[in-house]
Amino acid sequence: MQSGGDYTNGFHGELQRDEKQVPVLSALGRAKRRSRGGARDPRGGLTNGELRVSDQISEQKPLETQESPPPCTDFDVAYFHSYAHVGIHEEMIKDRSRTETYREAIMQHQSFIQGKVVVDVGCGTGILSIFCAQAGAKRVYAVDASDIAVQANEVVKANGLSDKVIVLHGRVEDVEIDEEVDVIISEWMGYMLLYESMLGSVITARDRWLKPGGLILPSHATLYMAPISHPDRYSHSIDFWRNVYGIDMSAMMQLAKQCAFEEPSVESISGETVLTWPEVVKHIDCQTIKIQELDSVTARYKFKSMMRAPMHGFAFWFDVEFSEPAKNTNATSVANGSSSVSPFTEGNQKKRSNPSDALVLSTSPESPPTHWQQTIVYFYDPIDVEQDQVIEGSVTLSQSKENRRFMNIHLEYSSAGRSFVKESVMR
Known part of the structure; x- marks a missing residue:
């Protein structure tokens, strides 16, 4: 996050590691769609005349x-x-x-x-x-x-x-x-920040009506990603079929993987499931971003695992920042993925060490839960990684041609000489 030239890396506080992981898992399945932006009645206005639409x-x-x-x-x-x-x-x-x-x-x-x-x-x-x-x-x-x-x-x-x-x-x-x-x-924020494409409506409002130097709340947003190890989730959805009331039903496992992991999953995870410090996928300055930038977002990443564990996929979360217009002019290093740890106080209402700096709302696994939770893109099969092993690749998020409120996710990742591609659609 940008604030007076200081950025966070999406985590707030120390990463605590145990050999025994205790992930927090919410009910599976996606909650109802979020965001509002556009129109059921495209030309607006109710017949009772109580809602005003200017005819000037x-x-x-x-x-x-x-x-x-x-x-x-x-x-x-x-x-x-x-x-x-x-x-x-x-x-x-x-x-x-x-x-x-x-x-x-x-x-x-x-x-x-x-x-x-x-x-x-x-x-x-x-x-x-x-x-x-x-x-x-x-x-x-x-x-x-x-x-x-x-x-x-x-x-x-x-x-x-x-x-x-x-x-x-x-x-x-x-x-x-x-x-x-x-x-x-x-x-305006949807799951994985950009899902539902409501930011475009904010940009439209800015370009139509906002005075020069006007305030936009939130002023900035940053989407993060990191690899995770989540064996409990995998065991719950897949390994269950190995022995069902004493019956070998492992023939169901391939279908179970497809059903469980084909689409991104919105759920809550704990910081203990995260294998590395996160990297920035996209930093948004609401004063300057153009609608065309939302069509497709691509970022390269390079992680180094903090521990030996099976890697089950990537988690995505975001922060939004509420800062004054004078502080909205210097988005540089975070857009390129560089970041530094900044001290924060408890809870989602994060404040910088300088009380004049910006308020931040975080959906990090290290923060108290929100209804956005985190978005997980699971692999069909886990990848074993060693401590300090490098995981690198790229991610592309693009608006679906079928429906611009859907999001296509294209992940390329490689580790220890093996390369993989995972594609999914967030509907």
Whole structure:
């Protein structure tokens, strides 16, 4: 993470190693999809007139400078519709690390928000918009494409904030706001950071409305990866078939591997499962990143194992940082994968040793759990590695041509003279 030129490596605290590993394993299977960004009703606005969409066409950019927004596909419609269900919002709000870190970030940046205009991209139930209003925002545009916008509007009214929080039902790409804004806030991160492609909507909001020098929360994000050893998970899913009530069912093992490990798995692991210090896959500066950069991300890596163990795959997690615009100008070494350990305090709400430095929300295995957990790409068969053995290769994350909210993962890795390729799709 960037903060005044100091970076973390995605771990916060010492790695503790025992010969007996005790991994933390959540229920298998993926939770409901995350993120909101675009539109069920692409042109937004409800018929009751309570949700305001500006019709000040004269305030738009000149026609010759506008680009047509991307079409709202059937996949997008289904995606936005899934966010109309209250359960997914309950899960996110109950994630105290997530919600309380956002609230603290808003209060830490109150001087940027008080008396200013804010856009909340993918507002969901409107909780971040309300936090901003409570911090003194002059006006908050709460944008969401899902029908949850109807409930968000009712929540705003119930809290007596209709004069400050304006709910816009539609895609960021389609709704109109007839003024520039001072602040953009969004909880856009998906599993493995980039899954669901909501960051593109934040970039669109930035390019359409944010004043020069405006604040974006979070300001930075960093995706990490590291090899892991997770024998309990492998044993639970695969070795089980060797002896089932005294019957040899090992003929099932190949199918079991395919079913268990074909797609990435979202689950919680402990730091004890991680074989090396992590490396950076992608560092994002929300002030400068372009939408085209999200089409495909490639990073090379080189790890050295800290221990002798079977390697079962790679884990991915991310940090996001909430820093002021003046600190958003020097992203250099982290983008190339170099990093250094920085001192942090307990929990997900990580603070630098200098109290003026940025607040960080981490989904590291070393941090308290969040609903994002970690994303694991498992091998079909483990690879035995020795202590100090080098593991190197590359990873490419790209938007699926089938559905841009899906993510293709292409992993190349080699160790001890053997090379492998693993491809999977996060759906």
